[in-house]
Amino acid sequence: MSYRNEMNQVAKETSWTFWRFLPIFxxxxxxxxxxxxxxNSLGLFGRTVVERKVFENSFQYTEARKxxxxxxxxxxAEIDGKLANPNLDVDTRANLEAQKSALNIQLxxxxxxxx
Numbered sequence: 159m160s161y162r163n164e165m166n167q168v169a170k171e172t173s174w175t176f177w178r179f180l181p182i183f184x185x186x187x188x189x190x191x192x193x194x195x196x197x198n199s200l201g202l203f204g205r206t207v208v209e210r211k212v213f214e215n216s217f218q219y220t221e222a223r224k225x226x227x228x229x230x231x232x233x234x235a236e237i238d239g240k241l242a243n244p245n246l247d248v249d250t251r252a253n254l255e256a257q258k259s260a261l262n263i264q265l266x267x268x269x270x271x272x273x
Contacts (some may be wrong), residue, residue, distance in 0.1 A: 227269060
């Protein structure tokens with residue numbers, strides 16, 4: 159047998175092997191990609207949880223919560239100033255007290271977010 163005949167045989171065998179296993183390889187890649195995408199979307203690789211904790215501990219997040227608390231406290235001080243007026247009618251006083259109650263709830267929630 160000559161070298162040329164042997165190389166033709168090797169080329170035929172290589173071609174057959176390549177086309178035989180290429181579909182199996184492609185199917186495996188597609189299935190593994192789909193599984194990886196699904197797990198990544200669910201956050202099971204942990205990246206989403208870590209990113210959230212880093213964001214919550216970031217300077218911008220903390221400063222935004224502090225600004226939120228300061229805004230609520232300023233609104234409460236404004237309402238307290240209006241409630242100090244003895245000439246308020248009953249409806250206005252009730253509305254201001256309801257606003258104050260709602261602000262107290264929002265303030266408590268904002269304070270819990272900072273901790």
